[in-house]
Amino acid sequence: MKLYQQLTEQIATLIREGTLRSGDRAPSIRQLSRNRGASPATVVHAYELLQARGYLEARPRSGFFVSSAWRSSQDEPTVSQPVRRVAHPDVSNLVFEVLEAMRAREVVPLGSAFPSPDLFPLRQLARALAAAVRRMDPWSTVEDLPPGNTMLRRQIAQRYLIAGARVLPDEIVVTAGALEGLNLALQAVTAPRDIVAIESPSFYGCLQAVESSGRRAVEIPTHPRYGVDVDELERVLDRENVRACWFMTMFQNPLGATMTTDSRSRLVRLLASRNIPLIEDSVYTDLYFGKERVKPAKAFDRKGLVLDCGSFSKTLAPGYRLGWVAAGRFAPEVLRRKIMTSLATSIPIQAAIAHYLDTGGYERHLRGLRWSLQTQQAAYLSALERHFPSGTRWIRPDGGYLLWVELPASVDAIKVHRLALEHGISIAPGPIFSARREYRNFMRLNYGHPWTPKVEAAIRTIGRLIRECSR
């Protein structure tokens, strides 16, 4: 790593960890260049990078300061305190109302769950697809039935190895996106009426899967920065007959929270001691902003109890619908469920992604994508600073493209959602992320779309609507 890169990462870490706080002046360029044996130009280069990533901001004639978007902890959203009682979720209708609102091309998709399709190498993928189908062996229509294309599963297994987890191709079942994988995993490890521990707030797809399959949910308090509260989980496990956990321990949707490596490892140990499977939704794993990728729960799994559900939809190939489950000891059952549910995952699509991964370029694309998301995050957060009223709070996530915003207590986010739609803007109101429609005054924003004046105007409008609704 070059010196300017080292400096960039070190200062970013100081800011992320809170050593340098919002509004603090950055170390002077002269001082730093002297201490580190770097030329002033090198330091300036590092600072400009940090500025582009939203860590620093330049003030005319004053130098560099930690960006005001880096909030101190008293400005963070409240930690969830869900009712820790078992419930049948009942949220689908509201979710569909909100999802439907995002379909129109002209709507500013702040409520969307997808990043902009323009961020992906669609042209290279099209080439890979064309090349893969041209050379497709007709027999592959039989051979690539579940568990799926062998080359693809080997490449996925190699990616786990890089992330620090040992996963054999044999335990990987290819699925039509992560959502199918998560549903299959849930069916494989639980029966109707079983209790599943979920985060609060949690991804609405999780709530819907629990609801539509007749499982019951118990919601665990989840910190907007540090994720699932393992102590609380342990108390719930003592009390309820929990048969599985469905968590997203990295860049959680909607919070953006990431458990520390220690607490994730503790979580896996706790569940192992009670033989409880962990369904991990890891679709954002590759979208980390830090120096290193986050170690997934699977890396600590000694008993094959972790079912890691991944996907290329958020990182490479939106709309292709290609995901997988690294299902540990449950692989045979997930495989059977896959065959019964949809027989197979599209075979040309499997071949295309395998071909793309094989011919390289994925890591380079991922670096670019992370850079874009981080840069967009900075722009969005700085607009939030400008346009949202005081009393709104958020945390800057370390990856992904989703942001959890707490509004003043009097604001009804569903009302904001409906008003915003009249202005051609979508947001994701808090209640769609709760089995009991809690989080009335929260919303999730998507910064996965390039920063444009139209987006800025949309954020200004949302800010105005929040103010109006809080009166």
Add this chain to the structure above:
Amino acid sequence: MKLYQQLTEQIATLIREGTLRSGDRAPSIRQLSRNRGASPATVVHAYELLQARGYLEARPRSGFFVSSAWRSSQDEPTVSQPVRRVAHPDVSNLVFEVLEAMRAREVVPLGSAFPSPDLFPLRQLARALAAAVRRMDPWSTVEDLPPGNTMLRRQIAQRYLIAGARVLPDEIVVTAGALEGLNLALQAVTAPRDIVAIESPSFYGCLQAVESSGRRAVEIPTHPRYGVDVDELERVLDRENVRACWFMTMFQNPLGATMTTDSRSRLVRLLASRNIPLIEDSVYTDLYFGKERVKPAKAFDRKGLVLDCGSFSKTLAPGYRLGWVAAGRFAPEVLRRKIMTSLATSIPIQAAIAHYLDTGGYERHLRGLRWSLQTQQAAYLSALERHFPSGTRWIRPDGGYLLWVELPASVDAIKVHRLALEHGISIAPGPIFSARREYRNFMRLNYGHPWTPKVEAAIRTIGRLIRECSR
């Protein structure tokens, strides 16, 4: 239609309807040419076509005879007499054992549910896929979310119109193959523990769907030539609280049976009078051998109660995993289930098939495919005549590529299946098509693979094993 084609179709009809029976001499060439004002060469051309399709056989120095493969009715398999009591199916383990056996490339796939991939225009599809993704609008990854690609749904609706059914694009939900569609349809119209009327024998995917979703099944007697017995169904409806029917009224799997147009229309009326939804698995509809396509149940549907589940997997694009549900009044619920289960159907795949259908060639391909299947059917049936012991029975289906064979009462088809596998041959034993593992002495054979000496040897081996098992 040219004269030789007219002659061909007329004589084929006489044979199919039983006016001309197995072993009958065909009308003399001289006589027919005189009566119809055709040259003898025209009649010979027609007879050669009928021979190629398996209707006639030429005997040296004796002329043309109706092929011995056209059995008379006393040779037909027995009509099913299932226990008409409600049950939770319990067949999955056996099904998976059998399916697993067909994965190896070197196995002769008489037990397979797929036709040979070599029968499909994979190269043209590859070109369509390449062309479609090259011009794909990134925004289509949002726009083609369920219900799915607009152009594709319009083309599917047009195909229904040709088949005599009025279906609007709006009631079509694109799915990842018919099996996903069938599962979504079942979930949309029933709840756990509800009773579903199914055929006996029935497609194992249906049994597994009922089993894994916690529904219960009541099996309706099903004639190997004429399909579901509507009188019996009515009696069952009087007695049991049936919440849906899941039938395959055209070229049923495994029987090959097709209901008459009258009884299919009566079925739809009966269900309409009781407001019971009909889930129709129509994946073989386009593989008819007669002059005209069979009118689907959807053509008689006045109340939007028929959920017609189709697919391109058996007719155009194996392994692409593209199907649909024409869901009538249940379209909104099927749509929601689709979103919750797998979010979307692969968007490049939708675009590719839409592009292929748009640029033409599908009807021409279908004609060739039907011709191949019909020719293969003749070759397979004639080999069965030669190699299977007396006491085995079957019916020549009017379409599709599956054949239901009754073995002598003492033969255990599961034993035949296991012995056959040792010889590198798969068959589909009867019990996988029954909720109670009935049909012990039945098996399903696939004639969807080109006729080769290896296939002939395989059929000879199966014949020998049947003889050995009947001792």
